[in-house]
Amino acid sequence: DAGVIQSPRHEVTEMGQEVTLRCKPISGHDYLFWYRQTMMRGLELLIYFNNNVPIDDSGMPEDRFSAKMPNASFSTLKIQPSEPRDSAVYFCASSFGLMNTEAFFGQGTRLTVV
């Protein structure tokens, strides 16, 4: 397996534009996580899915953020409209099980909103 695949690796957009980040988890994994990493706040969990169903979205900062997982092999994180404070590295991770297993991370999408 190629691991968790995220696209794009880098995204630069203007304030107010819609941004869509994509993630392909490892085949067979039943959990998928979206994290945001910034210098100020470190690594924050935004939302996670189990078997394509959103379980906890309490970390989603506001209504401008939405995430979907239409099937076991694909998830999106959308920001609409984007703002400069959304600039961060967004990571997707997947795992088989939740508590005692390793989470495998993608290489991240570096988002810059100007």
Next chain:
Amino acid sequence: AQSVTQLDSQVPVFEEAPVELRCNYSSSVSVYLFWYVQYPNQGLQLLLKYLSGSTLVKGINGFEAEFNKSQTSFHLRKPSVHISDTAEYFCAVSEPSTLTFGKGTMLLVSP
């Protein structure tokens, strides 16, 4: 809800010196503990994990960590670091329904 505290945001050391990166957590239930490493411009990779059994856990690249239940700590150690160990290290705690990361410790190894 649990929290994870990594007291040091940055730890500078010289090559071949020993290092300890500190991690404390708070939780009201039994937890599983992890250390992840993040090299520049990459995602996180698992270094080691404590699930049960021996409190001393050995991981990749010569790292080890010790689980101390009474002190609610899970400090990461390496007896002799290399330049290539320069990276950010994250402690993480897993309990039912969530996985929480600390804010990370940047290990800077210089010659």
